[in-house]
Amino acid sequence: MPVSEAQTLCPDRRPLKLVAVNPEFDRLLLERLAVVAQQFSPLVALNEAEEPDALLLDLTGVAHLYGGESEWAKSVCATFVNKGFQLQCAVAETVGAAWALAHGVHMPNRFRVLPTGELNRLNALSIETLRLNPEAHSVFRRLGIDSIGQLLALDRNSLVSRVGRAVTRRIGQFLGDVPELLTPYVPPPIFCERRQFEHPLTQPHWIEEVSLQLLKRLLQRLAKQQLGLSQLHVAWQGEAKGTQLAWMIDLGRPTVDEPLLVELCQMKWERAALSFAVATVQMTAKQVGRLQCVRLSLFDEHQIALRKDIDTLVTRLHGRLGSAHVSRLELVPDAIPEHQTKLRSAIESSEIYDVSFDAGMVPQLWERPLLLAAFPQPVDVLRMCHHARPAVIKWQGQLSELRNVWGPERVESGWWRRAVRRDYYRVETHTGQRWWIFQRLDTRQWFLHGEIV
């Protein structure tokens, strides 16, 4: 349904509240819940789907610890409800049956336990709860098969040739004829190295030494998995609450360059004023990333080396200054001189230097000053020759007679942000200075925009 249509369904034309789909977030949340659920079962799995939305718990040999399946389910429900979640919870002899029960009967925050051997009690449930593929559903809809009971009444061999094995497998999994394996959820490793001291340390160089050892271990662990560090969190904690020094080192790109990291860490520590004894040192990789591999070739070695140097520089600057403060200049195709360059984050623009314009009347480098004045500076034109070309100008109190005047080059653009209309002249003064001056076509005022060297 398009948004505009959804809007019409809102009462009283109130604005629709839109929340973007975030499958990644959903998955992370479900994984966290899986960890929580591990207290109830040694085997917790996410359902197998592109975007999983259910937890499957194996309670073989567990229930008696709680005093029976019902008691077990009760604690599961209570735990999640206390955490503020709504859940549908069902216990049955097969995964398929539990699924059908949990999806087919609306019972928010309560649970249902189906005694073994009573699968036929589910016959009235819709076949939608059998985890069938959408094609099978449309086939069954056309055949008028709505409930599990109706489906089970059909000959299963005839079904195979008509709707495929995937469907009969699901039926088998519901009935328990076909085994269903659960893949337990295992949380990803956390890259964190930590050391606690019985006797807190006070000597900064010891603390640093310990920190560096931890860093080294962290890097070794990462390197084994071909991962690099892109955000490092360093924390020194004292015994008392609230005594902590922590640094976040932002690296831009994943790296395992130990000397560089050591250097960056030490730079941070240099300025630290340690006012407490450190009991815990912790080095955490807050963000990791795949290391980039570059295949070396014979001929562009120089290029690669150059790039690598720049990358190292960028990484180092990042670590020292923080990501918000490292940017580089980029040329932008625009007719108006002051809009021809732009600052961009250094991480984003990885190219060494690449500017190519292929259309328009592009000025040559020698026709423009390398550095523009921060703001165009007013000049007075004291005398003009024919066709309104400047002949004598005064800038900062100094008179200059113009020997040569080239132009005008007309620039009229930018009407969509702020219209600019100027006639530019390259001029050469009697003292040999070359200036780039312009006249605003609307106010007829003159400005100096840069010096050509």
Next chain:
Amino acid sequence: MRYAELHCLSNFSFLQGASHPEELATQAAELGYAAIAITDQNSVAGVVRAHAAAKDAGLKLLIGAEMTPQDAPPVVLWATNRNGYGELCHLITKGRRRAPKGDCQLTFDDIAQHHTDLLAGILPSAHAEQIDVARLHQYRDLFGDRCYLLAELFRGPHDGKRLAWLRGLELQTSIPLVASGGVLFHTPTRRMLHDVITAVRYRTSVAQAGHLLQPNRERHLRSLGDLNILYQGHEELLARTQEVADQCTFSLDELRYEYPRELAPEGMSPMDYLTQLTWNGAQQRFPEGVPEKVRGLIQHELQLIEELQYEPYFLTVWDLVRFARSRDILCQGRGSAANSVVCYCLGVTSVDPSRIEVLFERFISRERNEAPDIDIDFEHERREEVLQYLYAKYGRERTGMTAVTVTYRPRSAIRDVGKALGLSQDLIDRLAKNAGYHSTGEKFPTRCKEVGLNPASSIGKQFISLATELLGFPRHLSQHTGGMVMTRGPLHCLVPIENAAMEGRTVVQWNKDDLDELGILKVDCLSLGMLTAIRKCFELVKKHHDLDLTLANVPEDDTKVYDMICRADTIGVFQIESRAQMSMLPRLKPRCYYDLVIEVSIVRPGPIQGDMVHPYLRRRNGEEPVTYPNENIKRVLKKTLGVPLFQEQCMQLSIVAAGFTPGEADQLRRAMAAWRRPGLIDQFRRKLLAGMQENGLTGDYAERVFNQIRGFGEYGFPESHAASFALLVYVSSWLKCHYPAEFAASIINSQPMGFYAPAQLIRDARDHHVEVLPIDVNFSDWSCTIENQALRLGFRLISGLRQETVETVVQARAYGPFLTMDEFLVRTQLSRTELARLSDADAFRSLNENRRLSFWNSLAQSDSPTQPSLFSPQHFVDDITPELPQMSAEQEVHADYRTTSFSLRAHPLSFYREELDSLRVIPNGDLRHIANNESVRVAGLVLLRQRPSTAKGITFVTIEDETGAANLVVHQQTWDRYRKITHHSRAWLVHGYVQSKDSVIHVVANRIVDLSDKLHAVQTKSRDFR
């Protein structure tokens, strides 16, 4: 100083030029240029417009084009004389035909083959001072002293250096340098629009277009003073432009259209041949001898035709009609000249001219030497055969299709400008949806404000002015629906031909106005679905009743037929089947052929907007005296009781009431049609009112006449067309009246056409006591057939079924009917999907297989039909009959709706009748017993929703239950209040009151309740019209 602009792109270089050709010509004249060349890229599509404007302004126009050979620098070519123009057209044709639509591929060699009467101006690259000198020599060697180098300066970073470089080239190659402007727009103020179309062209926004945009606005037509400064010290470059212009003497006025030669047999002049054909035809039309009056008319018309030299035109039309007849393709001519006795005799039309008094010469003006207007309608399924005949007869190089210049409309302009200005997609959507199809103008800023774009903000102002400016700009050339151009010599010497989007089609670069302007013959071969249906019906009637019908021999003045029409029992009938027409019929009560002509023309936006319908009805019913301001006007308006209803009458009115010349009247008609120039209409208004004042017509009456004429400008309908349409109305009514089964079958078999879906047509047939039989594998064909006077539905009604599948079934059936499902499967070898489609449609009833069982069986088939092999199983149906739940009657009906959008079993609503009764909802069939203004509740499935632009926001909705249809009137407020239902629901319960007049019943809705939760399984599709 004299200066001629030699290099100008108009907006016919799509998305490159930002000015209309006529603007360029007018501006050049104002600036005092000696001449202007319109040199669009590989195109002369804009030159006719420029030609007209230049002629008005007294400016010389050079015809040329800019071309970029793949292996040489770009060049501007100018035609010096008629031959040069032919070469130019030929060259463009060559390049265009090689490339896909919109492109052009040329090489230097192509130019070398067509250069004798062309001048060349080489274009050095604008971006760099580099050029291959060898290429320049190549041009010089080819063109000799007809070759120039163009010096274009745009106040770039180093104009001086560039000019010096060009001067150097001139010396080096001895190709003379000449100044030119590289013009992209006529005034500097168009620069913003140019930036916008550049952004559109590169699919970006102006803010991101960067160097794709021009750095300044120098590429306009510059004043002579500016040019003098720019080329200071090089004045001879400016003077040389005059030299180039002087060499070009060609004018489009020299183009003379010549009719094809093969119209008359060897040794016979076209006029003699036409005369002979006419008299022969007259003999056939009047077997008992040609009446004296007709004889006189024929002589008079032939004389006029000879005088105006129109005989080749009539012969061309006759030839088409003859061909169509030889292939049994039904066709009919319409238009002013089509209603002549000559055309009746030639068989172009079947309207007996004695039945309609249309004076032939009234529409063929002696003053304007313009081709007469005859459009020919052919069956829509077979028009292609006629076009192919034309291509075969005159050859591809002498035949082409008229182009249609597709221009920016409010919606497309809003979308493109919005994107270029970087508005959010969401806002653009809202703006586009909120702007009507036609309307912009004064209301546009309000419209923008409504959806959240402040018209006073700077972006709002820019958006509004740019979108308004872009309106009417050509976007691309498309093919006209049927305008064919045929010539004596090769067509590509007259006008370039290019590929159309459709495979195998070619179009000329000019549209119908351009062709009119230059007096080039075109014949409109249009397609009409009703002709297909009538032909199919004639065939069925012949097959089952042995009655040979033609358009001309259907019995005239059948009272039963007119009775039926007066009852508005006209579903499926040509033209008068729409709701508006149907509600007019009982009021107008047509009793004769001419009443039908009026009926066809009166329900049109023109008469409705000009407020002519009610005065006419009042006068017709004797409720108002019929008066005329003076005798002259009486002569014009007598037939229609003093109320102008036809386009011709309005033109006539401007002549007799305001003293216009026929030429001016025609200009007026065109000015009215050109909706994008409001200034022009005012001009005519003053003239019209002044003229009427002289004739003593003032005040209200004069103002009303103007409004009537204006109403007609946009949507007028000419009597000459209505006359031909009325015949089809009568014939289709006659067929419906006497052969309802055959009529329904032929209309369903000619879908898509008309106003109603098959479901309504079938229902209507059943209402007329036609037995309708369901689709069945043992009885049905692809099309609907007649079976013992009953209508047997065809497989074509099943959505998604392929015709080949059906052919397989029908072929397999040739050896005898299928007895069991097993046998059907073996004999047809259909794939699983095809079988599933058939079983969904319940087409196995004669095999005692219901929907679900046959679907179950079809599932066992493989999805790709294979040849049966030795090893494939010999039987397909399981022995075990599965336990499938029975479908309820309601489910069956819903399933019918899913596959065929209708059901022969019952209406989905009938299952809820008791419930509806308890809600005091009455069946639609009982509406006629309800008194006017009484409140009422009705319910039904939504069949169609229509919101005519003339109805002030009212939506007309037709709903249907098992007893019939009800016509709802939903006012804008109600519509908006129940927005959720009106937009999404397909089943309504309506509280309202009855409005009935002259047996036309409407229910005005006050409250709407959604029924779709009950009928969610019914998939109906409302046919929506605007």
